[in-house]
Amino acid sequence: MAVVEHPQYWMFLDGSGKEHSHACVSYCGYLSESTDTEAFTVEWGKVSIRELLPFFSMKDALAWAGPFAVKRAQWGEEADAKRLALFLELADTIRSAKMSGFATAAFVPAFNKQIKPTEYFLFTRVLEMLLPQLIEGSYLAVIVDEEEQYAERIYELFRTLRKRKQEFAKPLKLIGIADDRAFPGLQAADLLARAVMGEMARKKANRKSEPLDELYTRLTANFASKSLHISQLYDDPNEFLQIAGLV
Numbered sequence: 001m002a003v004v005e006h007p008q009y010w011m012f013l014d015g016s017g018k019e020h021s022h023a024c025v026s027y028c029g030y031l032s033e034s035t036d037t038e039a040f041t042v043e044w045g046k047v048s049i050r051e052l053l054p055f056f057s058m059k060d061a062l063a064w065a066g067p068f069a070v071k072r073a074q075w076g077e078e079a080d081a082k083r084l085a086l087f088l089e090l091a092d093t094i095r096s097a098k099m100s101g102f103a104t105a106a107f108v109p110a111f112n113k114q115i116k117p118t119e120y121f122l123f124t125r126v127l128e129m130l131l132p133q134l135i136e137g138s139y140l141a142v143i144v145d146e147e148e149q150y151a152e153r154i155y156e157l158f159r160t161l162r163k164r165k166q167e168f169a170k171p172l173k174l175i176g177i178a179d180d181r182a183f184p185g186l187q188a189a190d191l192l193a194r195a196v197m198g199e200m201a202r203k204k205a206n207r208k209s210e211p212l213d214e215l216y217t218r219l220t221a222n223f224a225s226k227s228l229h230i231s232q233l234y235d236d237p238n239e240f241l242q243i244a245g246l247v
Helices: 034-050 058-063 067-096 118-133 148-164 184-205 212-219
Strands: 009-016 024-033 100-107 140-145 172-178 228-233 240-242
Touching (some): 009 118, 024 034, 034 067, 034 184, 058 067, 058 184, 067 184, 100 184, 118 148, 184 212
Parallel strands (some): 140 172
Antiparallel strands (some): 228 240
């Protein structure tokens, strides 16, 4: 009987934006070792329990929908300030954990002239940034949101990459399509993806995107001590702007 090994690493990935309705899309995630994933889940859960949030969703938070409709009523006139404070606390929870962040973003109209669908490229790019961090011989579990827009395509790409790229075949042993409400790692990826998308839109339009500007700054602060890779793709799919170094 073959020995069943547990993954040494977990990678949680989520996207923000839709190609048919947004000028910018992002695909982001966090990587951590199994024990560190468990520790992060506990700390994230403490914030959720304190705030009486069954789960965290940036879509709900920004639209004051779902659980955040209740929070808005509770917070009253301080709602915007308290929401931002929650965003920043969650960002600090991520930054204090032993996790590496990865993010890609694309300006859709120009990008799609050459490469479709965009998330295929972004997913591949994230893996290219991630794999060098893994200990040789180890493998990871890739967890993606169950949202239909991404899940089906990413599963297809997962299989394609394992067949075509030998360097991907060895560490990519498992992919899971999960309910983000049950996985704080996916909720953290959602937070990063929306912040990166906001930063991309701000750069293209040269305008502020509150409350995402401060969140983006907090998530990407102190590159020297935290691992966050961001490749932002602008008009040329071949042109990468590295704004963070991996240490």
